[in-house]
Amino acid sequence: MAVALIAAVRWHMLGHGAPMDAAIIQEFCSSFAKPLERELEAHYGSGWDVRFAPIKIKRGTDPAAAPNKQCVRGRGDYGIAIAVPDENTWYGIKYLPSAEGTNGGWPCVPPSNPGW
Numbered sequence: 001m002a003v004a005l006i007a008a009v010r011w012h013m014l015g016h017g018a019p020m021d022a023a024i025i026q027e028f029c030s031s032f033a034k035p036l037e038r039e040l041e042a043h044y045g046s047g048w049d050v051r052f053a054p055i056k057i058k059r060g061t062d063p064a065a066a067p068n069k070q071c072v073r074g075r076g077d078y079g080i081a082i083a084v085p086d087e088n089t090w091y092g093i094k095y096l097p098s099a100e101g102t103n104g105g106w107p108c109v110p111p112s113n114p115g116w
Contacts, residue, residue: 009036009083010043023083030054030076040083047086053093054079063095 009023025036030052037050054068054077068077082091 005032005036010040021085025081025083028052028079028081029071030079031071032075033081036081036083048083049086049088050081050083051091052077052079052081056095064093 009025012023033050033052037048040048040050056063056066057069059066069079070076071078084091
C-alpha cells in the first residue's frame with residue numbers, strides 16, 4: 001500500500017484541523033480497500049470499514065450486471081470508496097442513469113433515519 005495514499009487520506013480526514021468521521025475517495029482501486037482499512041484502524045485505534053463501489057461499463061439497461069472498469073497493473077476494479085467507522089453497518093450502492101459508456105456507482109450510508 002502506498003504510504004502517500006494513506007497519508008493523504010488521513011490529512012483530508014483531519015479536515016485541516018477539524019476531524020472528519022468519513023472520507024469519500026475517488027479514482028480508487030479495489031485492491032487498496034482492505035490495506036487502507038487496516039492502516040486507518042492502526043492509526044486511529046478503532047474499527048473502520050472501507051467500502052468500495054466499482055465504476056461500471058454500461059451495457060444495456062441493468063448497470064449492476066455490467067462489467068466493472070479495471071485499474072491497470074492488476075490492482076483490481078476501478079471506482080470509488082467510502083471510509084466510515086465500523087459501527088455504520090448498513091450501506092448500499094446506487095447506480096445513477098447515464099448514456100451508454102461508463103456508469104458510476106455510489107456507496108450510500110444513510111443518516112440514522114431508515115426512511116431516507
